[in-house]
Each structure stands twice: as structure tokens, then as C-alpha cells.
Amino acid sequence: MPRRTRIPVGLLAAGLTVAALVLLPLSYTINEALQxxxxxxxxxxxxxxxxxxxxxxxxxxxxxxxxxxxxxxxxxxxxxxxxxxxxxxxxxxxxxxxxxxxxxxxxxxxxxxxxxxxxxxxxxxxxxxxxxxxxxxxxxxxxxxxxxxxxxxxxxxxxxxxxxxxxxxxxxxxxxxxxxxxxxxxxxxxxxxxxxxxxxxxxxxxxxxxxxxxxxxxxxxxxxxxxxxxxxxxxxxxxxxxRSRYARVGRGTRRASPPHRLGRARYPxxxxxxxxxxxxxxxxxxxxxxWLTQHGSAAITPEAVSAPALLSATLSSLQFGAAGAAASLLLAFPLAVLATQHDSRLVTLIERSAYLAQGTPGIVVALALVSLTVQRLQPLYQSAALLIIAYAILFLPLALVSTRAALAQLQRGLQDAGRSLGLGWMAVLWRVLLPLAGPGLGAAAAMVFVSVMTELTATLLLAPIGTRTLATQVWANTSSLAFAAASPYAALMTLISLLSAWLLARRFGATALSATR
Structure with a gap:
């Protein structure tokens, strides 16, 4: 359980900054509506x-x-x-x-x-x-x-x-x-x-x-x-x-339920x-x-999709996926540390505010950031940095869940030992928590990476002019009924997404899988 200890100023400031960033698009939209x-x-x-x-x-x-x-x-x-x-x-x-x-x-x-x-x-x-x-x-x-x-x-x-x-x-x-x-x-x-x-x-x-x-x-x-x-x-x-409180009263041995026989219903x-x-x-x-095999029945044939264009869209998707995953983890980590190491109403409020991003539509976040940058932060308008910020806001809850779970499993005695040896809280985070929580952080990064790779709404609204990703190319070509032209981009994005999901299951789902057999 988190302890009621004094929260380091730097950690608290980081948590408040993340909460403010998440609430920024929401508060801006509400303010615009009230006007x-x-x-x-x-x-x-x-x-x-x-x-x-x-x-x-x-x-x-x-x-x-x-x-x-x-x-x-x-x-x-x-x-x-x-x-x-x-x-x-x-x-x-x-x-x-x-x-x-x-x-x-x-x-x-x-x-x-x-x-x-x-x-x-x-x-x-x-x-x-x-x-x-x-x-x-x-x-x-x-x-x-x-x-x-x-x-x-x-x-x-x-x-x-x-x-x-x-x-x-x-x-x-x-x-x-x-x-x-x-x-x-x-x-x-x-x-x-x-x-x-x-x-x-x-x-x-x-x-x-x-x-x-x-x-x-x-x-x-x-x-x-x-x-x-x-x-x-x-x-x-x-x-x-x-309100979910369903648990076993006893500590009896866990066993599988005998399977019901389908009988004649097996074939249906x-x-x-x-x-x-x-x-x-x-x-x-x-x-x-x-559509990958068609050569003339679509508005734009696959030959019109050049290898350099396909490679460029793939690299853009991979780069934005990696940057979005890194940014989401950067925002999620101080919140996870706060939630697992400190117990107070302020910490609870900060953590809950971050989860509001889960209920904020991507199009609302993107349009709010467009308006804010046009009116007050012109250098960020139509920049890759703004798109990465949008990704970090949208997928913060996804990163926070896995990061928080990883940190919550660590033994507190290891952190106390580090502090007793004279390490500051930042050194404890860097030398103790991060290495031990590495697998959980990897899972969080992988999930956010897949989500960013396939994100469309914010990418359409915020991507710099001329930037093309696999998702935007699928959408653009399909909108004009150029199905053959969309198919190479759709194939690559689906392949990357399925491969990432398979690797996640192999790396982090082995225990659960073996438990079902």
C-alpha cells in the first residue's frame, strides 16, 4: 500500500504538469462552448x-x-x-x-x-x-x-x-x-x-x-x-x-471446470x-x-504506389509509433510512481485526472490542440511535436495502467535500501525502479506503439503538411475508392499490428496461456 510520506517537490511538479496537459484540451473545449x-x-x-x-x-x-x-x-x-x-x-x-x-x-x-x-x-x-x-x-x-x-x-x-x-x-x-x-x-x-x-x-x-x-x-x-x-x-x-466484489471465500485448490459435452451441437x-x-x-x-493482385479494376492501380512512397509511409508510422510510445511512458511514469509510493487525496486526484483522457475523443483533443496552437503557440502548429503530444495525451491511460501495475509489484524494501545508502529519490528511480520495472514498461510501450501505428483521427488533423503514414494513406485511397492503391498500406499496417500483438502475447502472456491448458 502507498505510504503517507512527504512527496518530493520535483515528482509532485511532474505529476501536476502531466495532469494539466491532459486537462488542457478538455478545459479548452468547455471554455469554447461556454463562450x-x-x-x-x-x-x-x-x-x-x-x-x-x-x-x-x-x-x-x-x-x-x-x-x-x-x-x-x-x-x-x-x-x-x-x-x-x-x-x-x-x-x-x-x-x-x-x-x-x-x-x-x-x-x-x-x-x-x-x-x-x-x-x-x-x-x-x-x-x-x-x-x-x-x-x-x-x-x-x-x-x-x-x-x-x-x-x-x-x-x-x-x-x-x-x-x-x-x-x-x-x-x-x-x-x-x-x-x-x-x-x-x-x-x-x-x-x-x-x-x-x-x-x-x-x-x-x-x-x-x-x-x-x-x-x-x-x-x-x-x-x-x-x-x-x-x-x-x-x-x-x-x-x-x-462495485465489483466477486471472490472466493476459501483458499481451496484452484481447479478447472469439467467441460460440458456439446454432443450433436458440436457441428453447428x-x-x-x-x-x-x-x-x-x-x-x-x-x-x-x-486487391493486392488487381491491376486495373481500381481507380489507382498498385503500380501507382511506388516503393519509395510505401517505404516513406512505413517509416513515418514506425517513427511516430516509437515517439508516441516514449512520450506516453514519459508522462505515465511520474504518475505511476506517485500512485504507488504516496497516498493522499492530491495524488488520487492527479491520477484520476489522467484517466479522463480515456473518455476524451481523439477528434476533440486534436481540434483543441489545433485551436490552441493557431491562437497562442504558432511554432507548434502543423509540427511533428504537436502530433506526438496528442498521442501522449490520448494513450496515457493505456501506458499508465501497465506502468502502475509494474511498479506496484516491486518490493518496497529495495527502495528503502537505496534511500538508506544515501541515494536521492531521482537516483532511486533511475537505478532501482526503472531496471526492475523494465518488463512492465516494455509491455506498456509495445501496446502504445501498436495504438499509435493504427491511430487515424489525430494524425489526419495534426500531421505536418506532406506527412503520410500507413493509416492516412489507407483512409485517403479508400475515400476515393482506390482500393488497389490502399491495399499495400493496409497490408503492411495489418502485418505490423498482428506481429506486434503476437510478440506481446509471446512475451507477456505466456503464464496466462499456460494456465488455460
């Missing part, structure tokens, strides 16, 4: 357009969240609790779609048929991209659940379905609701996939307003509505996480998994391969 005249604000908010955007956004969030929950729970149950043939392979295939960016999936689906550019297409693409956010925690919860609870229910006369409904489902509620809230949050802030699918939501409309006229008052009000929806999801996630279940994998992996990978 709008009351009557003008009412006229702008209560328009048919806003009603349409609200209906589209909430309908999409509701449909994708519920569908993701159904798919993920069914898949997790079959993998973790049945005798499904090859269930370990199916379990990996069910999680892999999370490594494929949603706008790459949308590129594949609309290149398959332009008729998918509607609500149904948006539901299909977003669900295929984000259902693993529910599958992973639900599968983990099923894996760690005490089988004695189900056995007791069955001994008391409950049927299989009754046991699941009255015993298993309540135990899954924290993981299930937490995953559903993450799907809802990611759907709210999704831009690239919905823009390519021509489905209007708050994110696509805010971007359109920016590109056409940059009416700051209208953009600020639309951003405030989107931000309010995201913060509701974030608050609900924290509420669910904070296998067909269902095959269909799921075909939709989530087969279509994206298959269409990328298809």
Missing part, C-alpha cells in the same frame, strides 16, 4: 441535424454493444467451458481481430460491396472490430470462476441453462458490463471506419465541420455533446469496476465459429490480398 451566446447555443443544439446525429450514434452504440456482448459471451463459453474441438485455436482466433484497425476492416467490407455504406454495414464492421473487448474479460472470468458454484446448483436440481442464468451470469457481470462499456466508448469515438462507411455520427460531423468551415462555436457544442456521452460511459465503467457450434472467423479475419485479410 457561445445562450440563444445561439440553443439554436445550434436543438436542430434536426443534432437529433439525427444523436439517434445515429446512440442506435449504433446500442446495437454494437448488445451484439458484441452476445457474440463474445457465446464464444467465451464455448471456448472455456465445452469440449469444442480445437478450442485453444478458436480462442486465439476470437481475440486476434482486436489487432486489426476498424477502418481497415471497413476498407475490406466496402470494397466487397458499397451497399454496406449504411447502418447495417456500420453495425457489422464495428462489431467485428470491437467484440474482443468483451470476449477477453469474459473468457478470463470464466477461466477463473470456481466450478463448485455450478456443481452445487446442478446438485440442487438446476438445469444447464438455469445454472448459467442464476449462477454463472451474475459472476460474469463485472467483466461483461466492463467490456460492453469499452465497446460503447470506442464506438462513440470511432471516426475512420464510420467515415469510410458514410455513416454520420458526431465524430464524422465534427470532422466535416472542421474541413468545411471551422465554425468554432458549432464544433465546440457538438464536441461537448460527444464528450458528455463519452464521460457517461467512462463514469459507468469506473462505477462497475469499483463449429460452423458458427468458422463464420465468425470468416467475418472478422477472413474478409479483412482476404480483401487485402485480393
Amino acid at each position: 457561445v451566446d445562450r440563444q445561439d447555443a440553443i439554436d445550434l443544439v436543438f436542430r434536426p441535424l443534432v437529433g439525427e446525429l444523436l439517434l445515429n450514434t446512440l442506435s449504433l452504440v446500442l446495437a454494437t454493444t448488445l451484439l458484441s456482448a452476445l457474440l463474445a459471451t457465446a464464444a467465451a463459453w464455448c471456448v472455456e467451458r465445452t469440449d469444442l474441438p480445437g478450442r485453444h485455436v478458436w480462442g486465439v482466433l476470437a481475440a486476434v481481430p482486436l489487432a486489426i484497425p476498424a477502418f481497415v476492416s471497413s476498407f475490406a467490407w466496402i470494397s466487397l460491396s458499397l451497399r454496406l455504406q449504411d447502418f447495417a454495414g456500420a453495425v457489422v464492421v464495428v462489431t467485428c472490430s470491437y467484440y474482443p473487448l468483451v470476449y477477453l474479460p469474459v473468457a478470463a472470468a470464466l477461466r477463473g470462476m470456481d466450478p463448485a458454484l455450478e456443481e452445487t446448483a446442478r446438485a440442487l436440481g438446476e438445469t444447464g441453462w438455469g445454472s448459467f442464468r442464476r449462477v454463472v451470469l451474475p459472476q460474469l457481470r463485472p467483466a461483461l458490463l466492463g467490456g460492453m462499456l469499452l465497446v460503447a466508448l470506442d464506438t462513440l469515438v470511432e471516426f475512420g471506419a464510420l467515415s469510410l462507411l458514410r455513416f454520420r455520427t458526431f465524430t464524422t460531423e465534427i470532422y466535416a465541420e472542421y474541413r468545411t468551415g471551422f465554425d468554432s462555436s458549432e464544433i465546440a457544442l457538438l464536441a461537448m455533446i460527444l464528450l458528455a456521452l463519452c464521460l457517461v460511459c467512462l463514469a459507468a465503467e469506473l462505477w462497475v469496476r469499483g 457450434v463449429l460452423a458458427g465459429f468458422a463464420l465468425l472467423v470468416a467475418a472478422t479475419l477472413g474478409v479483412p485479410l482476404g480483401m487485402i490480398i485480393y
Whole structure:
């Protein structure tokens, strides 16, 4: 547990600086919205357009969240609790779609048929991209659940379905609701996939307003509505996480639950998994391969994509990924040290403020930084440094979770020993904490790297003129229906993302994997 000790001034100043940086785009957007005249604000908010955007956004969030929950729970149950043939392979295939960016999936689906550019297409693409956010925690919860609870229910006369409904489902509620809230949050802030699918939501409309006229008052009000929806999801996630108290009373030996026999249902279940994998992996990978082989049926052929252009976009993506990961870790480390080494209301407030970035849409952060640099920090406008700052803000929560967990596992006696030998707190951080927390920091850096590599919204708005990344090239070519031209960039980005995810699983997931076998 953190101790109530005197916080070093330098460490506290670093934490406050990080919190201020995270709150800067949020506070700027709120201030811009408050500057709008009351009557003008009412006229702008209560328009048919806003009603349409609200209906589209909430309908999409509701449909994708519920569908993701159904798919993920069914898949997790079959993998973790049945005798499904090859269930370990199916379990990996069910999680892999999370490594494929949603706008790459949308590129594949609309290149398959332009008729998918509607609500149904948006539901299909977003669900295929984000259902693993529910599958992973639900599968983990099923894996760690005490089988004695189900056995007791069955001994008391409950049927299989009754046991699941009255015993298993309540135990899954924290993981299930937490995953559903993450799907809802990611759907709210999704831009690239919905823009390519021509489905209007708050994110696509805010971007359109920016590109056409940059009416700051209208953009600020639309951003405030989107931000309010995201913060509701974030608050609900924290509420669910904070109220989750499901634990075993005894310290008995952990054992696996005996698998349920599928019997004749085995073949329909296998067909269902095959269909799921075909939709989530087969279509994206298959269409990328298809367009790589086409030579004239697209607006721009693959020959028009020169090797230097492809290499330049790849290098830019790798450089921004590395810089974004380094910047996120730089911001996350002092916050993690504060949270693990010191216990006070101020430290809690600083840490919680950093997590607000999780509920702040990327388009809101990017537009706020654009306005700030145009008005007050001209040298930063359209600079690589500004884009890296945006990455650091957006992915700070991702880096902070892993960094905090790594530091929390360290023995406090090692730090006390360093201080007793005359080392200052900075020397203890550099010579004791950093080397020991290296694996956790590596995991955090890898996750942020993958996220930055596939980030689109902030990159489109903040990248220096002439800068091209793999993500922006996929988006630009797909927007003009140049599917063959987009395919090399999509193939490289997907390959890097899948390879990074595989390396992460190999390096940091070996223990969890072996525990399921």
C-alpha cells in the first residue's frame, strides 16, 4: 500500500504538469462552448441535424454493444467451458481481430460491396472490430470462476441453462458490463471506419465541420455533446469496476471446470465459429490480398504506389509509433510512481485526472490542440511535436495502467535500501525502479506503439503538411475508392499490428496461456 510520506517537490511538479496537459484540451473545449451566446447555443443544439446525429450514434452504440456482448459471451463459453474441438485455436482466433484497425476492416467490407455504406454495414464492421473487448474479460472470468458454484446448483436440481442464468451470469457481470462499456466508448469515438462507411455520427460531423468551415462555436457544442456521452460511459465503467466484489471465500485448490459435452451441437457450434472467423479475419485479410493482385479494376492501380512512397509511409508510422510510445511512458511514469509510493487525496486526484483522457475523443483533443496552437503557440502548429503530444495525451491511460501495475509489484524494501545508502529519490528511480520495472514498461510501450501505428483521427488533423503514414494513406485511397492503391498500406499496417500483438502475447502472456491448458 502507498505510504503517507512527504512527496518530493520535483515528482509532485511532474505529476501536476502531466495532469494539466491532459486537462488542457478538455478545459479548452468547455471554455469554447461556454463562450457561445445562450440563444445561439440553443439554436445550434436543438436542430434536426443534432437529433439525427444523436439517434445515429446512440442506435449504433446500442446495437454494437448488445451484439458484441452476445457474440463474445457465446464464444467465451464455448471456448472455456465445452469440449469444442480445437478450442485453444478458436480462442486465439476470437481475440486476434482486436489487432486489426476498424477502418481497415471497413476498407475490406466496402470494397466487397458499397451497399454496406449504411447502418447495417456500420453495425457489422464495428462489431467485428470491437467484440474482443468483451470476449477477453469474459473468457478470463470464466477461466477463473470456481466450478463448485455450478456443481452445487446442478446438485440442487438446476438445469444447464438455469445454472448459467442464476449462477454463472451474475459472476460474469463485472467483466461483461466492463467490456460492453469499452465497446460503447470506442464506438462513440470511432471516426475512420464510420467515415469510410458514410455513416454520420458526431465524430464524422465534427470532422466535416472542421474541413468545411471551422465554425468554432458549432464544433465546440457538438464536441461537448460527444464528450458528455463519452464521460457517461467512462463514469459507468469506473462505477462497475469499483462495485465489483466477486471472490472466493476459501483458499481451496484452484481447479478447472469439467467441460460440458456439446454432443450433436458440436457441428453447428463449429460452423458458427468458422463464420465468425470468416467475418472478422477472413474478409479483412482476404480483401487485402485480393486487391493486392488487381491491376486495373481500381481507380489507382498498385503500380501507382511506388516503393519509395510505401517505404516513406512505413517509416513515418514506425517513427511516430516509437515517439508516441516514449512520450506516453514519459508522462505515465511520474504518475505511476506517485500512485504507488504516496497516498493522499492530491495524488488520487492527479491520477484520476489522467484517466479522463480515456473518455476524451481523439477528434476533440486534436481540434483543441489545433485551436490552441493557431491562437497562442504558432511554432507548434502543423509540427511533428504537436502530433506526438496528442498521442501522449490520448494513450496515457493505456501506458499508465501497465506502468502502475509494474511498479506496484516491486518490493518496497529495495527502495528503502537505496534511500538508506544515501541515494536521492531521482537516483532511486533511475537505478532501482526503472531496471526492475523494465518488463512492465516494455509491455506498456509495445501496446502504445501498436495504438499509435493504427491511430487515424489525430494524425489526419495534426500531421505536418506532406506527412503520410500507413493509416492516412489507407483512409485517403479508400475515400476515393482506390482500393488497389490502399491495399499495400493496409497490408503492411495489418502485418505490423498482428506481429506486434503476437510478440506481446509471446512475451507477456505466456503464464496466462499456460494456465488455460
